Amino acid sequence: MVKRNVWLNILFQVVAVLLALGFTTLVLLVAKAPPLEAYKNIIIGGLGTFKKFSDVLVAWLPLLLTTSGLLVTFTAGLWNIGIEGQVTLGAIFTTWALRLLQESSLPPALIIAIAILAGMLGGALWASLAGALKTFGGVNEIFGGLGLNFIATALTIWLIFGPWKRPGTGSMSGTQPFPEELWLPTFPDLRLSPWSLVLGILALVVIYFLLRGTYFGLKLKAVGRNIRAAFLLGVPTWQHMMLAFIVCGLFAGLAGGLQVTAVYHRLIPSISSGYGFAGLMVAMLVNYQALWVAPVALFFAFLNIGSIQLPIVLKLDSTLSGVLQGILVLFVLMAEGARQRLFGKR
Amino acid sequence: MDTNTILIGLAGVLAGAAPVMFAVIGETITERAGVINLSMNGTILLTAMGSFAVAVDTGSLLLGFLTGMAIGALVALVVAFSSITLRQSQVAVGFVLALLCRDLSYFLGNPYMGLQGPRLSNAIIPGLSEIPILGTLFFKQDIITYLSFLIIFLAWGWFYKTRPGLVLQGIGERPAAAFVRGANVNRLRYLYTIIGGAIIGLAGPAYSLSIKAGWKGTISGLDGIGWIALAITIFGGWNPLRAAFGAYLFSFLQWLGLVLQPRLPNIPSQVLQVAPFPLMILTLLLVNIGDAEWVTRMLAALPEGVRRFIAKVLRAMRASPPASLGVPFESE
Numbered sequence: 001m002v003k004r005n006v007w008l009n010i011l012f013q014v015v016a017v018l019l020a021l022g023f024t025t026l027v028l029l030v031a032k033a034p035p036l037e038a039y040k041n042i043i044i045g046g047l048g049t050f051k052k053f054s055d056v057l058v059a060w061l062p063l064l065l066t067t068s069g070l071l072v073t074f075t076a077g078l079w080n081i082g083i084e085g086q087v088t089l090g091a092i093f094t095t096w097a098l099r100l101l102q103e104s105s106l107p108p109a110l111i112i113a114i115a116i117l118a119g120m121l122g123g124a125l126w127a128s129l130a131g132a133l134k135t136f137g138g139v140n141e142i143f144g145g146l147g148l149n150f151i152a153t154a155l156t157i158w159l160i161f162g163p164w165k166r167p168g169t170g171s172m173s174g175t176q177p178f179p180e181e182l183w184l185p186t187f188p189d190l191r192l193s194p195w196s197l198v199l200g201i202l203a204l205v206v207i208y209f210l211l212r213g214t215y216f217g218l219k220l221k222a223v224g225r226n227i228r229a230a231f232l233l234g235v236p237t238w239q240h241m242m243l244a245f246i247v248c249g250l251f252a253g254l255a256g257g258l259q260v261t262a263v264y265h266r267l268i269p270s271i272s273s274g275y276g277f278a279g280l281m282v283a284m285l286v287n288y289q290a291l292w293v294a295p296v297a298l299f300f301a302f303l304n305i306g307s308i309q310l311p312i313v314l315k316l317d318s319t320l321s322g323v324l325q326g327i328l329v330l331f332v333l334m335a336e337g338a339r340q341r342l343f344g345k346r
Numbered sequence: 347m348d349t350n351t352i353l354i355g356l357a358g359v360l361a362g363a364a365p366v367m368f369a370v371i372g373e374t375i376t377e378r379a380g381v382i383n384l385s386m387n388g389t390i391l392l393t394a395m396g397s398f399a400v401a402v403d404t405g406s407l408l409l410g411f412l413t414g415m416a417i418g419a420l421v422a423l424v425v426a427f428s429s430i431t432l433r434q435s436q437v438a439v440g441f442v443l444a445l446l447c448r449d450l451s452y453f454l455g456n457p458y459m460g461l462q463g464p465r466l467s468n469a470i471i472p473g474l475s476e477i478p479i480l481g482t483l484f485f486k487q488d489i490i491t492y493l494s495f496l497i498i499f500l501a502w503g504w505f506y507k508t509r510p511g512l513v514l515q516g517i518g519e520r521p522a523a524a525f526v527r528g529a530n531v532n533r534l535r536y537l538y539t540i541i542g543g544a545i546i547g548l549a550g551p552a553y554s555l556s557i558k559a560g561w562k563g564t565i566s567g568l569d570g571i572g573w574i575a576l577a578i579t580i581f582g583g584w585n586p587l588r589a590a591f592g593a594y595l596f597s598f599l600q601w602l603g604l605v606l607q608p609r610l611p612n613i614p615s616q617v618l619q620v621a622p623f624p625l626m627i628l629t630l631l632l633v634n635i636g637d638a639e640w641v642t643r644m645l646a647a648l649p650e651g652v653r654r655f656i657a658k659v660l661r662a663m664r665a666s667p668p669a670s671l672g673v674p675f676e677s678e
Contacts, residue, residue, distance in 0.1 A: 027450065027453065031453065031454055031456070079437055133627070136638060136640065137631045137634055138635060138638050139627070139630045139631055139634050142384075143576065143577050144630070146573045146576075146577070147624070147630075148627070150573075150623040151624055154623075162613075277445060281442065316453070316456065319448075320449075320453050322445060322449030322453075323449045323450055326443075326445050326450075327446060330439065330443065333432075333434045333435075333442070334428055336432075336434065337431075337433055338432055340432075341431070
């Protein structure tokens with residue numbers, strides 16, 4: 001019986017994936033583009049060379065971090081849509097720390113470490129703001145978070161054009177790049193940093209065990225499933241919601257900090273690069289289970305990097321990756337609903 | 347600045363609020379029925395692009411606007427089907443659609459970027475437009491702006507002055523009670539979600555065929571409007587008149603930002619453009635905070651006169667959502 005349900009589950013998911021591919025192909029046909037050519041270019045763009053695959057990994061790591069953080073808030077029943085802003089604040093705090101310390105006599109390794117910790121702090125701070133609005137102000141975390149996202153973006157732009165502007169005139173290309181000794185070291189000739197790799201994978205492992213194997217994870221689950229029952233059973237509910245926000249903010253801030261120290265080496269206007277929203281999609285696609293985050297996030301990162309090729313070769317917009325990701329999540333959600341409707345739950 | 351400039355500026359505020367108005371009224375209708383359509387941000391972009399593309403290809407503004415309504419209704423249908431029939435989370439489906447429709451509009455809109463297209467011209471109403479002050483403000487607008495005035499009162503009248511409007515409130519507040527009294531809750535939810543979606547679908551063409559004519563892809567400046575419109579819906583307390591006030595306030599703040607820009611050269615324009623957001627959060631806070639327990643406790647410690655005043659202000663600001671917003675209904 002159990003076996004049959006597993007196969008049924010897989011069947012529905014496969015159908016969802018096929019439908020998503022069909023829809024995307026249709027969209028390509030509407031845009032009068034050759035679908036096979038487009039898919040081929042995405043694959044070449046993402047996997048064509050070792051260097052390109054390493055770029056996929058560069059995009060994979062922040063996605064791992066944001067998704068890991070989001071698993072915590074989702075477990076507590078919270079829709080932390082403000083995660084984009086939390087990534088941004090992480091980047092801002094890291095930049096801030098680097099600017100303050102770059103003239104000092106501290107060893108560069110220590111400066112980088114402090115800056116990354118500052119980034120985590122920044123993310124946690126911004127997340128706790130959304131949390132406070134939710135728990136003390138009764139403002140739904142979706143709306144509070146969205147507002148905070150916009151404020152974070154405005155703050156970034158203000159800093160880039162105002163107090164932190166390049167010598168001469170500020171520009172959309174960002175702040176003055178930091179000296180090379182403050183860059184997180186990368187593999188030779190690649191943009192990938194072994195440190196980011198370790199931190200990203202570690203984050204997912206930590207979250208996996210936090211949610212599965214600890215008392216804290218269990219209490220979060222209780223709050224997420226039924227907040228009233230959890231409260232009556234003596235779980236301090238609002239404290240756990242705040243903690244969930246803060247933990248998620250730490251991971252988001254880390255993602256933002258690493259974008260500054262390991263990837264861009266400066267603050268740019270779109271520093272969060274949509275990794276927060278993409279993390280929400282990945283979390284939905286894996287049905288909030290940590291086990292599948294790594295491969296699904298890798299697939300999303302591959303699509304994003306692969307589609308960069310599209311405007312160059314086929315004069316198509318690179319948002320095709322977003323179309324494919326979005327329709328995939330939508331169809332998987334709908335397939336899950338259809339399966340429950342037709343065959344009952346589980 | 348002379349009076350005439352200000353007057354024309356304010357007329358621009360009314361016109362500029364039109365797209366937001368459709369979005370907010372459409373969402374209010376949807377949420378009154380108990381369904382959240384979170385896809386608005388994507389819907390607005392997709393309808394702006396789609397209606398512009400159709401208007402360019404056919405040369406017909408009417409077909410452009412109808413396309414917008416059709417796309418809006420279609421997206422709403424997906425929300426309704428996924429949440430009502432398939433019982434998936436409305437928030438999840440809406441959020442995915444918001445991103446999907448945004449990316450779709452950028453991808454499919456690529457060939458239409460920067461093209462010259464038809465644009466709605468002002469329809470000056472003879473006679474009424476001669477009235478001093480009011481004439482310039484209200485009667486020298488284009489048709490879609492007039493429609494945005496009309497839709498406020500249509501929605502208000504429907505909600506509070508008709509029998510089906512009463513049923514609409516019922517299926518959002520107490521669906522079980524409405525069901526017992528013979529209302530087909532889920533069918534009506536489908537209906538109102540699709541109608542609301544069609545109205546939201548007017549927001550895109552109200553930009554791309556009127557006040558921000560054309561399609562400019564990611565630099566259209568439309569990304570984010572849908573999220574603001576969602577906040578205004580809450581600010582509006584699910585009442586069309588208060589929602590309309592919110593939409594005009596937002597449009598006014600944006601205009602104020604533009605006017606202040608040359609006077610505050612140190613602040614980049616992008617910062618002034620987002621000035622409404624902190625204010626939105628603040629208003630959301632004020633709308634909701636009256637319900638918080640610690641506020642009640644703090645108020646109790648204040649002297650009588652102050653306490654009564656603050657309590658009165660908070661009560662006036664407060665708005666509670668339809669009781670069954672986002673809650674699926676099953677008759678069995």
